[in-house]
Amino acid sequence: MNIVVPIKQVPETSNVKMDPVTGTIIRDGVESIINPLDLYAIETAIQLKETYGGKVTALTMGPPAAEKALREAIAMGCDEGVLVSDRKFSGADTWSTAYVLVHAVKKLDDFDLIIAGERATDGDTGQVGPAMASALDIPLASYISRIDSVRADGMTVERLVEEGYETLEIDLPALLTVVKEISYPRLPTLRGKQKARNTELPVLTAEDLEVEEVYLGLKGSPTRVVKIETPKVTRGGTILKAVDEESMNDAIEELVEFLKTREMI
């Protein structure tokens, strides 16, 4: 089973800065990690490979420094890493990102499955996975929480929806987006880290992908960020101390009064 896992490098902390001109994230000087929700996709892919054979290829689009994410993925157990990188890609929205990733996937060996994280914790859209399935015209199962069984031409999976869990049968090749419930991501091993250091990571540029330039980067993106605001977080509410019986009772009385005033009880 050949599996491709598209991953994203995201800022380690939430204290990131935005470029006021382009409205995109300034990534310089911020420690970067693999999007935490992608780790579940990587783990799921490695487990499938361990059971059914084949290989796992981690794929990312980003600046040259994003190769660190690919090496981390290999250290966990992915076999290969492919970096899609070109200045022309910068500022891409989800449409343009999916467009480029799909062209990159087509350059790789034939795959049976693409497994993506539910969404990235920085952009928080969850749009690239479904968009890739759409552009590749392969079936999509999103928000997958469990893989029940795998056959040569399809699989049975559980999908986490608001009201419960759906069971879906899906033909292969397919694209899954997975939620946290599906696996416990393993830590990189020492051997994996050694392998990661010694693995060559091919870099695919716009020219390699045979993409149309009008669809690339900020200029090729249908959406534009036109304004960035930093919302005020502090509410300045009433904060009471409950240190002894009296202050405890007072605090509870005041809370009950507060809830009454706000028509919550």
Add this chain to the structure above:
Amino acid sequence: MEHKGVWTIAEESEGSLKSVSYELLSRGRKLADALQVELVSVLIGGPVSDERLQELIRRGADRVLFVEDNKLSSFTTETFSNVLSDLIRSRKPEIILAAATVNGRTLMPHVAMKIHAGLTADCTELAIEPETGNLLQTRPAIGGNILATIKSPNHRPQMATVRPRSSKPLDADPARKGSIERIELDPALIDKRVRRVGFINNEGEEGNIQEADVVVSGGKGMKKANNFGMLTELAHQLGGTVGASRDAVDRAWAKYPQQVGLSGKTVTPKLYVAIGISGAIQHLAGMKTADIIVAINSDPDATIFQVSDFGIIGDLFEVVPLLNERLAKEKNR
């Protein structure tokens, strides 16, 4: 531009319309009025009665467009995407809003990719830019640290998913008039590569935290799974459901569907009660748009107090049981 009209995507389940359908109409009504165009509620699904569809008109729609077929009773991305793309190509709306539900967030990017449209996820504010008529879509990003306003100036339709519960449905107006158009499903649009073969409803267990008016969440301070019992009682007293922080879910004190925060769900209840939760930025990202936030925590420096409307610094194992007792008394009055 030839694209005209505002569409909102309704959702149904077993013949009943979901409340997000009406929330979207109240959003759509404002936009349609600003643009002076028609507001269309689009429903793709299994059989729904005319009487129920009328409710969409009473709640703001000028027209209901309903692609109805038993084969559409459960959501599958490919078929729904084919049907919606087909409608968009033939009727050319300028704006499409869907709920940022699991299905909405799956369907919309699938369609947007196909028809080459701009799509903004999980918007909390929508407006029309007066000079251009463009849709201004505002959404929290980077863990809710920023609010980004986005537009798609050169592509139509402009598509957005809207955070559930971020707007209220309009009051039903029995005098409102509108038309209902039922459209037959073109069999060529059916895609059988994904088949729904089963469904387990677990709403009865904990309730859906994204649809609850009140969410009572526990964090690391709860110390063990058994202690969540007092939260269930408090949630019951307040007519709500129980959520949890990532810490609590990682320790298996609560289940993943209950997780609030950046790697869990985003909730916008009327009242959010954070108990034994310090308020890591990742947690705040999932709940800080709640109308009212109440926190109970023993650490006076916990970040959660900064975003709270009401806080009690104290031992939750004393405060919560006393509060439960007090609320029980209140009810019996």
